[in-house]
Amino acid sequence: MSVNDILDVGQRGLQTQRQSLSTTSNNIANANTPGYSRQKTQLVNLPAQSINGLTIGSGVEVKKVIRVHDEFVQKQLVDENQNFGNSKIKAETLNRFEALATQEGSNLSETINRFFNDFRELSNNVENPSLRNVVHGSAQSLVRGFKQMNDSLELGRRELDLRVGDVANQINVNAREIADLNSTIVQSEARGETPNELYDRRDMLIRDLAQKVDLQVTEDQRGQKTILAGNAVIVQGADHFELTVRRSAAEGERAAGSMSVFINGSGVPREITHSIKNGELGGLMQARDHVINPAMRHLDKIAYQVTKKVNEIHSEGMGLDGVSNRNFFKELGDEVEHAAFKFGLSDEINENHEKIATGFGDGAPGDNRAALAIADIQNEKFLPAGELGGTVLHSVNESLNNLVAQVGISTQHETQMFEHQRAIVDQLENYRQSYSGVSLEEEAVDMIKYQTVFNASAKAMKVGEDLLDTILSLKD
Amino acid sequence: MTARVSTSQMFTNAQNHITTAREREVISSNKAATQKEVTRPSQAPADWTVAANLRDDLTVRETVAKNARFAHSFLTASENTLAQMQELVGRTYELALQASGSATVGPEQFYHVLPEVQGLYDNLIQTLNTEFANRPVFGGFQSHQKAFDSEGNFHGDDGKIEVEIDRGLKVPVNLSGSQIVLGQGLERGTNLIATYQDLLNGLKTGDESLVRSSLDGFSRVVDQISLGRTHIAGSMTEIQRALDNHQVHEEQGKKVVSQLEDADPVKVFSDLVRDQTVLRAAIDTNAKVLHNDPLDALLR
Numbered sequence: 206m207s208v209n210d211i212l213d214v215g216q217r218g219l220q221t222q223r224q225s226l227s228t229t230s231n232n233i234a235n236a237n238t239p240g241y242s243r244q245k246t247q248l249v250n251l252p253a254q255s256i257n258g259l260t261i262g263s264g265v266e267v268k269k270v271i272r273v274h275d276e277f278v279q280k281q282l283v284d285e286n287q288n289f290g291n292s293k294i295k296a297e298t299l300n301r302f303e304a305l306a307t308q309e310g311s312n313l314s315e316t317i318n319r320f321f322n323d324f325r326e327l328s329n330n331v332e333n334p335s336l337r338n339v340v341h342g343s344a345q346s347l348v349r350g351f352k353q354m355n356d357s358l359e360l361g362r363r364e365l366d367l368r369v370g371d372v373a374n375q376i377n378v379n380a381r382e383i384a385d386l387n388s389t390i391v392q393s394e395a396r397g398e399t400p401n402e403l404y405d406r407r408d409m410l411i412r413d414l415a416q417k418v419d420l421q422v423t424e425d426q427r428g429q430k431t432i433l434a435g436n437a438v439i440v441q442g443a444d445h446f447e448l449t450v451r452r453s454a455a456e457g458e459r460a461a462g463s464m465s466v467f468i469n470g471s472g473v474p475r476e477i478t479h480s481i482k483n484g485e486l487g488g489l490m491q492a493r494d495h496v497i498n499p500a501m502r503h504l505d506k507i508a509y510q511v512t513k514k515v516n517e518i519h520s521e522g523m524g525l526d527g528v529s530n531r532n533f534f535k536e537l538g539d540e541v542e543h544a545a546f547k548f549g550l551s552d553e554i555n556e557n558h559e560k561i562a563t564g565f566g567d568g569a570p571g572d573n574r575a576a577l578a579i580a581d582i583q584n585e586k587f588l589p590a591g592e593l594g595g596t597v598l599h600s601v602n603e604s605l606n607n608l609v610a611q612v613g614i615s616t617q618h619e620t621q622m623f624e625h626q627r628a629i630v631d632q633l634e635n636y637r638q639s640y641s642g643v644s645l646e647e648e649a650v651d652m653i654k655y656q657t658v659f660n661a662s663a664k665a666m667k668v669g670e671d672l673l674d675t676i677l678s679l680k681d
Numbered sequence: 682m683t684a685r686v687s688t689s690q691m692f693t694n695a696q697n698h699i700t701t702a703r704e705r706e707v708i709s710s711n712k713a714a715t716q717k718e719v720t721r722p723s724q725a726p727a728d729w730t731v732a733a734n735l736r737d738d739l740t741v742r743e744t745v746a747k748n749a750r751f752a753h754s755f756l757t758a759s760e761n762t763l764a765q766m767q768e769l770v771g772r773t774y775e776l777a778l779q780a781s782g783s784a785t786v787g788p789e790q791f792y793h794v795l796p797e798v799q800g801l802y803d804n805l806i807q808t809l810n811t812e813f814a815n816r817p818v819f820g821g822f823q824s825h826q827k828a829f830d831s832e833g834n835f836h837g838d839d840g841k842i843e844v845e846i847d848r849g850l851k852v853p854v855n856l857s858g859s860q861i862v863l864g865q866g867l868e869r870g871t872n873l874i875a876t877y878q879d880l881l882n883g884l885k886t887g888d889e890s891l892v893r894s895s896l897d898g899f900s901r902v903v904d905q906i907s908l909g910r911t912h913i914a915g916s917m918t919e920i921q922r923a924l925d926n927h928q929v930h931e932e933q934g935k936k937v938v939s940q941l942e943d944a945d946p947v948k949v950f951s952d953l954v955r956d957q958t959v960l961r962a963a964i965d966t967n968a969k970v971l972h973n974d975p976l977d978a979l980l981r
Contacts, residue, residue: 236687303721303722304721315740317737321741322740325745325748325845326747328845329748329751329844330815332824569821569838570823570824571816571822571824571825571840572822573822574843577845577851580845581845583741584848602733606730612723613721613723613726613729614723614726616721616722617722617723617724620723635693638689639690642690643687644687645688647685
């Protein structure tokens with residue numbers, strides 16, 4: 206081994222430690238970068254040389270800069286993020302919706318009580334114009350109560366539809382970037398590089414995407430990720446296929462005009478709504494179709510039955526003018542759907558409160574039987590419990606309270622699911638951070654470690670130089 | 682095996698600890714501020730539903746109890762009317778008895794009795810037209826006119842004015858003029874007006890037999906009036922029971938709603954203190970952990 210070899214080994218030592226220090230420095234710089242996996246230099250000793258029967262090592266080199274990454278945790282996070290995204294969006298939207306339904310339900314409940322109580326008071330003095338006026342006013346409040354609650358539910362449904370569109374757009378943006386990364390990674394690998402940052406970025410995008418929709422991820426032979434969302438391919442190699450949303454006809458739990466999801470493949474856009482059951486996209490449509498729509502149908506049933514019951518009695522009764530066969534509320538026919546929206550006072554009652562029927566007898570102005578019978582509707586149990594079905598019937602107030610309670614039950618369930626899922630995802634993310642995250646203490650120790658060897662390598666070179674100087678001085 | 686701890690993990694955990702402690706503190710302080718344990722159905726759906734149904738029931742009962750008090754007043758007016766009638770009939774009976782029982786008194790004595798009987802009759806008509814809340818007590822559903830005119834003709838009907846005194850329970854509050862006054866629909870029913878008119882005619886014409894026969898009529902009428910008062914007493918009992926029932930419902934209902942919704946103040950405030958302590962501990966501990974700069978120490 207020549208003195209030059211000492212210098213070469215020393216130089217390789219310096220280079221290797223410098224590269225390791227760069228990696229450490231990069232780790233420190235990215236300690237807070239979301240999705241970053243710490244990197245490590247993989248050091249290998251170079252093949253030894255055999256000189257005069259002696260085997261002497263020839264130094265060290267960096268074989269590869271690897272990222273510390275657990276593919277199993279990544280897969281688990283992708284799986285669990287779908288449930289997490291689903292429960293999170295449902296818990297968020299239902300919590301807001303619950304507050305609204307509770308407020309509107311309580312207002313409507315109050316107006317129902319007022320309406321029937323005012324009929325009770327009117328029955329004590331049916332000819333009193335002030336009391337008739339009060340009944341007319343509380344009936345108008347009841348109409349407003351049904352409309353406001355219906356409007357709030359409709360607003361909630363529209364908001365969810367809007368968010369369906371937003372989430373579909375976010376999925377498209379993520380899918381586009383993943384497809385681009387697939388392409389860039391393949392090109393980089395072809396050049397013999399290890400694009401750790403690009404892997405990290407792609408993994409993070411996939412984890413984010415999993416929160417938004419049901420996801421299946423596979424890897425082809427070239428290392429490109431193929432992604433299926435709701436059984437439709439959205440990323441394949443460098444290609445991505447966009448999701449679009451459109452208003453659709455009623456089907457199953459879905460109301461007419463609600464947003465459905467389509468995939469723009471090579472041919473005609475294909476609907477994939479039914480295969481989307483998870484992630485935020487699935488959660489939004491489930492909250493819309495399984496909580497808000499049933500609540501709206503329930504409200505329609507209450508409005509329809511109240512209209513029918515009150516009209517049945519009122520049309521048999523007589524107003525102060527002795528005329529019968531008038532509806533109190535607008536006739537709804539057999540159409541239960543949108544009854545809460547159409548709920549209103551009949552034109553005749555609206556224009557003259559003397560036409561409010563309070564008795565059944567002709568020429569009996571003090572007859573209060575119709576007013577009593579209308580007030581009695583509040584005590585009757587004629588409404589189903591709600592969308593859960595069941596044979597037990599409920600009063601108007603009970604049915605309305607059940608509607609709100611049903612929203613509360615869904616909210617409670619989804620909040621619990623969210624807490625549970627959050628704990629799972631937090632634990633996985635904690636594990637991912639524990640395994641792949643940067644530890645500043647560790648990096649500080651590594652820095653000292655590499656610096657020490659760097660200094661020592663420099664010293665070794667100095668010794669080599671001194672040896673060379675000594676040899677060269679022999680000539681003199 | 683001890684798990685490796687990354688720096689971002691420390692910050693994330695610190696953030697999670699503080700956020701969780703802060704969330705709990707907010708929940709406790711909300712409960713302390715509102716003194717309510719349940720404010721939304723999702724906190725306890727079953728309890729919330731029971732409380733909401735009870736609140737609705739209490740609201741309806743408030744009006745129904747008001748109705749019961751109205752019915753009580755109406756029936757009191759009806760009862761007073763009957764008491765007054767009984768008094769008038771009793772006095773008339775005495776006068777008729779006095780007139781018919783004395784063999785020495787002749788038609789000239791009738792003449793002296795006549796004005797008082799006439800006055801009693803006029804009083805009776807006035808009493809029969811008693812109104813309560815603009816509704817004639819004896820007029821049934823005919824509220825636009827007086828139940829009886831001065832001739833004693835009945836202008837009412839048999840309509841029963843009912844008032845809801847408990848949820849779904851109604852009692853009639855008016856009196857049937859045709860039954861109590863005219864004796865219609867009753868076994869051995871007597872027409873009070875006709876009896877009076879017979880007496881007046883007897884007194885005017887000096888027809889002693891007419892005067893005497895009216896006595897029997899008046900004593901039967903007293904039974905009719907008593908029958909009416911018995912019905913009123915029955916209804917009054919029912920109203921009292923309904924009012925007692927409302928009171929029980931109100932007390933029990935409010936108690937149950939409070940048990941279901943209200944927070945236990947001792948628990949709420951001790952929870953609040955605990956959560957505030959936990960929050961402070963989370964902040965202090967994490968501050969100590971996060972302010973320890975490893976690079977400084979190691980790379981000195």
